[in-house]
Amino acid sequence: MPIVRDPLDPRISMWHFLAFSMRFFREKMGLSLTQCGEIMGLARSSVSNLESGRRRPQDDQMRKLDMAYGTGVLFQVLLWFARMAHDPDWGRQIDRYEQEAVSIKTYHGQVVPLALQTDDYTWACVKASKFKDLEAVMAFRTSKKQAYWEKGDSLLTWTIIDEAVLARPFGGTEVMGKQLEHLLQLAERPYVSVRVVPFSSGEHMGVDGSMQIIGLEDRDVAYSGALNGGRLIESPGEVRELSITFDRIGVKAASEEASREIIRQYLERYT
CATH class of the missing domain: 3.30.870 (Endonuclease; Chain A)
Structure with a gap:
């Protein structure tokens, strides 16, 4: 039986909001972790780490998501704000x-x-x-x-x-x-x-x-x-x-x- 992870609380920080948004859009698009990883050029485990907040995404990965999801520069801007905002963690x-x-x-x-x-x-x-x-x-x-x-x-x-x-x-x-x-x-x-x-x-x-x-x-x-x-x-x-x-x-x-x-x-x- 697959492990079901609870989503991060997007109110904690911009990094949590970005990770929350990545998972939200992936599931809305009906994609698996593996399929999302193919878009970003990452392994399934790496996508899981990004969506759980254990790792931080990079610019090229966010550009690829924006292109695949048709979200303009949404993920790129979220990454920019996450880097600039105060991170309590x-x-x-x-x-x-x-x-x-x-x-x-x-x-x-x-x-x-x-x-x-x-x-x-x-x-x-x-x-x-x-x-x-x-x-x-x-x-x-x-x-x-x-x-x-x-x-x-x-x-x-x-x-x-x-x-x-x-x-x-x-x-x-x-x-x-x-x-x-x-x-x-x-x-x-x-x-x-x-x-x-x-x-x-x-x-x-x-x-x-x-x-x-x-x-x-x-x-x-x-x-x-x-x-x-x-x-x-x-x-x-x-x-x-x-x-x-x-x-x-x-x-x-x-x-x-x-x-x-x-x-x-x-x-x-x-x-």
């Missing part, structure tokens, strides 16, 4: 993308990025946050770090940090010293790149905030950080712009070897 979606990632590029000007943090450094960050259940937040971040490195060399990591990150002793000198030792150890791995933007480089585009470019098998998505929460970016044009910004920050950064030397100099201050 964006945090879990980023986690899913990170699990599927083949590369992650990160810039941060205030703290060591989570994946590169020691547990003591993470705890110092959590204590300085506005969260109430600190233990729960710490447990989540710790598990997220562990999952990140379980992928080994199948995940390429490019990290750029501002020198201010090294100068700010989160958790005190002992915690910071251990953090910089950890950073140097990670930087020795062939699939990890750590670079520092020194103070001597002057102004750079990273002053606008942190960012992350998540490379998937078939495309890139991005995350732009902000004081009261960030934003998941899936529009190819916006992702491309953020990638260019990352590269321009990289122009200001020291080489990998010079960056390790800068980290060593700060390590001497803390030990």
